[in-house]
Amino acid sequence: MYDLYRSVDNDLGLFLIRGTGPVKAAASTSYLCAKYVSYGKDILINIGCAAGRPEDAGKIFLCGSVYDCLSGHVYYPDNICRSDMASTNLTSVGATLDTLPSSGFFEDMGENSLYDMEGAAIFETAAPFLGTGRLFFLKAVSDSGSDGLSVTPDSVSDLIEKNTATIMGFIDSLKNYPLKDNGPDISKLAEDFSAEIHASETMKHKVRQLFTYLNLTGMDLMRYVQSLHSEGLLPAKDRNAGKKILERMYNELL
Amino acid sequence: MNSSDVLIPSFSKVYVEEAIAESPETIAILSKLPEAKIIKIRHYKDVFNRKYQDPRIQKLSKQLILASQTGNMIFPGAPVCQSFGEEHFYYASLVMGCLFSCDYCFLQGMYPTANVVVFVNIEDYFREIDLLLEKNPVYLCISYDTDLLALEHLTGYVKRFMDFAAKRPDLTVEVRTKASVSGFFNTNNPSDNVVFAFTLSPLSVASAYEHGAGSLDARLSSIKAAIDNGFPVRLCFDPMLYVPGWRDAYRDLCDTVRASIPMEKLRDVSIGTFRISQDFLKSIRKQHPDSAIIQYPFENRDGYYSYSAFRNREMVGFILSEIKKDLPEGKIFLWE
Numbered sequence: 001m002y003d004l005y006r007s008v009d010n011d012l013g014l015f016l017i018r019g020t021g022p023v024k025a026a027a028s029t030s031y032l033c034a035k036y037v038s039y040g041k042d043i044l045i046n047i048g049c050a051a052g053r054p055e056d057a058g059k060i061f062l063c064g065s066v067y068d069c070l071s072g073h074v075y076y077p078d079n080i081c082r083s084d085m086a087s088t089n090l091t092s093v094g095a096t097l098d099t100l101p102s103s104g105f106f107e108d109m110g111e112n113s114l115y116d117m118e119g120a121a122i123f124e125t126a127a128p129f130l131g132t133g134r135l136f137f138l139k140a141v142s143d144s145g146s147d148g149l150s151v152t153p154d155s156v157s158d159l160i161e162k163n164t165a166t167i168m169g170f171i172d173s174l175k176n177y178p179l180k181d182n183g184p185d186i187s188k189l190a191e192d193f194s195a196e197i198h199a200s201e202t203m204k205h206k207v208r209q210l211f212t213y214l215n216l217t218g219m220d221l222m223r224y225v226q227s228l229h230s231e232g233l234l235p236a237k238d239r240n241a242g243k244k245i246l247e248r249m250y251n252e253l254l
Numbered sequence: 255m256n257s258s259d260v261l262i263p264s265f266s267k268v269y270v271e272e273a274i275a276e277s278p279e280t281i282a283i284l285s286k287l288p289e290a291k292i293i294k295i296r297h298y299k300d301v302f303n304r305k306y307q308d309p310r311i312q313k314l315s316k317q318l319i320l321a322s323q324t325g326n327m328i329f330p331g332a333p334v335c336q337s338f339g340e341e342h343f344y345y346a347s348l349v350m351g352c353l354f355s356c357d358y359c360f361l362q363g364m365y366p367t368a369n370v371v372v373f374v375n376i377e378d379y380f381r382e383i384d385l386l387l388e389k390n391p392v393y394l395c396i397s398y399d400t401d402l403l404a405l406e407h408l409t410g411y412v413k414r415f416m417d418f419a420a421k422r423p424d425l426t427v428e429v430r431t432k433a434s435v436s437g438f439f440n441t442n443n444p445s446d447n448v449v450f451a452f453t454l455s456p457l458s459v460a461s462a463y464e465h466g467a468g469s470l471d472a473r474l475s476s477i478k479a480a481i482d483n484g485f486p487v488r489l490c491f492d493p494m495l496y497v498p499g500w501r502d503a504y505r506d507l508c509d510t511v512r513a514s515i516p517m518e519k520l521r522d523v524s525i526g527t528f529r530i531s532q533d534f535l536k537s538i539r540k541q542h543p544d545s546a547i548i549q550y551p552f553e554n555r556d557g558y559y560s561y562s563a564f565r566n567r568e569m570v571g572f573i574l575s576e577i578k579k580d581l582p583e584g585k586i587f588l589w590e
Binding site for chain 2: 040064065074075076078079080081082087127128130131132133134173174176177178184206209210212213216217250254
């Protein structure tokens with residue numbers, strides 16, 4: 001249904017959104033995120049073209065805000081990575097430029113803004129999957145809206161190709177972007193232990209928190225649990241016996 | 255390669271509410287950040303309260319928001335706050351968010367972001383305080399939702415408050431800090447009714463869990479500068495944090511403090527163990543899955559998490575016995 005290419009080392013995926021408009025953009029972004037994105041690890045870069053000032057034709061920008069003309073919302077990607085690209089605002093219009101509203105905040109942004117049809121839809125769709133810190137919008141200026149230039153697949157390809165070095169430099173710099181660390185995984189050990197003490201849901205929660213803490217202090221939990229086995233305390237004969245073991249751990253280890 | 259190679263420095267972007275873009279305070283703050291990129295916004299909540307933010311990444315590169323506070327400015331002190339026996343105890347939220355990133359800080363549970371909002375309409379705060387002063391004396395903490403002294407080079411707010419308080423004897427202001435700010439005390443005049451409260455933690459805690467804050471040595475130098483220049487100083491062993499070997503760590507801390515500053519010149523000392531509302535703890539734990547200090551299996555009592563009653567008594571009792579060697583009990587406030 002959609003085209004996805006991957007780099008040889010699997011670090012980089014290229015996902016093609018064909019066609020124009022927010023509906024296609026939202027649908028394909030939703031597909032991409034639901035199927036492939038890992039929260040806290042992946043980054044989404046929306047690379048595309050936009051209308052802008054004639055003097056900026058061919059130039060590529062990193063967008064610091066994305067204004068959705070349809071809803072009136074302004075979305076702000078964190079954009080805290082270093083970049084040599086100039087920064088600007090992006091305004092996403094529902095259809096064509098003649099549908100723009102003529103008053104309010106939008107008007108104030110307008111002079112410095114680029115215009116596309118997809119950015120806001122992509123932000124709104126992708127933000128729950130990636131977070132505001134892992135979304136980037138790179139837009140190359142293809143035309144000025146009313147300058148009579150036709151935007152064709154070939155002209156867009158040329159435009160992106162012309163900016164390939166800048167785009168790849170940006171992507172390279174993101175390879176060292178901080179990852180979300182979910183911390184050590186003690187869930188299997190905690191689950192097994194909970195089963196052995198016939199834990200209730202409340203006890204399971206206590207075990208999970210206790211094990212998380214003890215693991216972070218550097219304690220060898222596996223060895224401790226083994227020692228409880230050696231003492232003949234595990235598996236506990238019933239929940240009451242299990243409660244006593246947990247109580248003993250709280251007293252001994254905290 | 256570390257994060258500073260990849261990320262822009264903190265405060266290199268400033269989001270400015272359109273309505274206050276031309277205010278003198280905004281212009282003064284921006285003049286101190288000449289390299290910053292300015293982004294106009296409608297309302298600070300459009301940036302500060304955005305959904306799907308990741309404060310763990312934002313902490314590595316905090317950005318600034320300048321705004322006008324149009325809602326509540328002065329709040330009654332929260333139940334978990336030490337009131338120092340003051341009947342009319344309030345706090346003001348001039349800044350939301352902190353330059354520092356302490357693993358255990360409640361602000362991480364309170365705000366969805368690591369970015370910092372400075373409210374530039376400080377004169378409105380002064381008007382609110384004057385209205386309160388018409389009703390009763392006011393004890394006001396101005397550095398609860400931030401570390402105001404750490405931002406003094408940008409805002410000058412502490413100095414403004416000192417000037418304001420100097421003409422209002424019924425107002426007592428507390429400025430809590432973990433900053434290294436000796437210079438401030440060497441270049442300003444003290445006011446009897448502006449108290450500087452320094453939070454102190456053992457070296458091992460400060461270096462592992464109080465990211466960006468002044469080192470223990472730097473804080474002690476600041477305290478000494480404050481005392482030498484006649485500023486009222488409070489020491490806060492609050493929150494006390496449980497770490498393996500906590501007794502030795504807090505004994506060493508007390509010994510270091512004794513050796514560094516004239517204890518008899520302290521206004522008072524505050525002691526309390528770590529406590530936090532249950533909603534905040536949940537959020538903070540998500541942000542610090544690898545921080546033992548916040549993953550400790552606390553006990554929940556009436557919606558607040560803290561250590562067991564036994565552990566609380568043990569820790570408070572220990573440091574109390576240490577502090578009583580230097581200060582009379584009347585100068586020691588306990589949160590229990």
